[in-house]
Amino acid sequence: MPTLCRDCLRLSDHPAPRCPGCGGRRLLRHAEVATLSIAHIDCDAFFASVEKRDRPELRAKPLIVGGGTRGVVAACCYLARIQGVRSAMPMFKALSLCPDAVVVRPEMSKYAEAGHRIRAMMQELTPLVQPMSIDEAVVDLSGTATLHKAPPAAVLAGLALRVEREVGVTISVGLAPNRLLAKLAVERDKPRGFAVIGAAEAAGLLATEPVTVLPGVGPVLARRLAAQGFSTLGQLQRLSPREAAERFGEDGPTLAARARGEDSRPVDPRRDTKSISAETTFEHDIRDPAALEVPLWRMCEKLGRRLREKGFAAGGVVLKLKTADFALRTRHARLPGHTRLPDTLFAAARPLLAREADGTAFRLIGIGAQPLVDGAGADRGDLLDAEAPKRAARWQAIEALRARFGEAAVVKGRGR
Incomplete structure (x- = not known):
């Protein structure tokens, strides 16, 4: 099976637990790893990571980026997340869960500078970069293998190493045949992760997942789906376009298609700022x-x-x-x-x-x-x-x- 070493970027079919080139253990094995080209890139606990980069004495401590007991958590490191802290949580609740956390005020200009540097690195690889937020983007590396003399997976692994080396934070990568699956993939392996979901396995992998795993399916829609007996994506997958439309209106067929891992949206660098x-x-x-x-x-x-x-x-x-x-x-x-x-x-x-x-x-x-x-x-x-x-x-x-x-x-x- 094709295997990519995330440390030396070597692609081989070697079955050993270590890379035959560098001896590294960060190996990515997947049948489609050499052919997929759509990636979702997400910085790990971005605001907190930037703060720990600039203040090394905080690296081993739980860190919350936010303001005052009346504010909310803007971001937190993984040490704080282990104790239950989450973004957008009221500060008083976060501090009750993690009383030993260090709290720092957000410094948006610093985060923006790091985010722009990372985005510029992505744009050096392909013009098809669609920012989703200051620390998140979707990229399309289709047709770039000749230019980079490497498949997209190796290029993305190289990007992750470069971001760590030059910016001082880590990123996680989700690689897939479309934007939806890339987004779901990146959520499966954080921090410093690299996950792949291939086209052939998508429907099977998603079948047992709850409907709320789909982006855009919030509590209201989840309750509506549950009222009609749909709690897993596998149940939605079995609906024909006609049945989906009858049950859920004009958005029904798209919902059923997404449950199967289907997504035709292109990566669009011209995505409009909404607010x-x-x-x-x-x-x-x-x-x-x-x-x-x-x-x-x-x-x-x-x-x-x-x-x-x-x-x-x-x-x-x-x-x-x-x-x-x-x-x-x-x-x-x-x-x-x-x-x-x-x-x-x-x-x-x-x-x-x-x-x-x-x-x-x-x-x-x-x-x-x-x-x-x-x-x-x-x-x-x-x-x-x-x-x-x-x-x-x-x-x-x-x-x-x-x-x-x-x-x-x-x-x-x-x-x-």
Whole structure:
């Protein structure tokens, strides 16, 4: 059976437990390992891994990236996961499960820099790289074997070694004939893993899995499926397209096909960014309208920066509030023009906040851009706002100073 050594990248049919070339034990054996070309690449506990890279004294300790007892876990290392900590878990619960954890505040610029370096390495291998998040992407290496003088599996194993060596974090790889199976494969072997699911074995491997293993099948859909007697993918696999449509509507045939491991989606580097937003959870609940405006302004600054970095502008804003009892409120307002200026975003969100700040205690506030529009024509000014270009120039100057001297170099009064 074809065998790939993940240490020296040698591909052979040698059946021994060690690589005949380097003596390594990290061998990947699979009938289709030399022919598959779609991969899902996921950085392992990314934020926590970057922090441990920069602070070696934390490597043997459970680490949580998050903020305050009122916040949530942004990421955690595998030592913390063993004790039950998970991303998006409230900090107070995470610390009760893992009281000896070291907690560090997120530093997004550092994670973005590492993520961009890894993505650039992927793009050196193929132009068909579809980012899924800052630390995750799908790649298509079809037709690259001649260019790289190696099959995709060996190229991906080499990428993993390079990321470890040059960036200082580890990645896991899922290799398969399509995006769905690649995603499922990468989840089977973490951290520092490399898993393969071939076309011939896909349906059999998935048959006994619960329906919730499919991306997109959340609690609501799982309950709907269970009510009709479907709890495993094998049960869905047996449905014909007609039966699936009769039971689950127009999405039924696709659901049954995915249960069999079928997926025709291409890897698309032009995948649209769906949303850009910024939010914060307070250390203590806030009721006062004026006090709520301070974090709202800070979030408008963050949103404006993120829009500029990604080349977008806002055609409208969405205000997000979460009450002390975790009830979510969202309010939307259209903008007269396209913008990424914090003061314009704040001016649109402030009346929305005023209508909601009626004495209710809030634990979280956020602001998002909706709809997202191309940033090329943003803040050019018109008869209704002739000063927009000047404000845009001032904001660019402020951002340049902050980039050079730190966030505290220039702080507006309403942000204090």
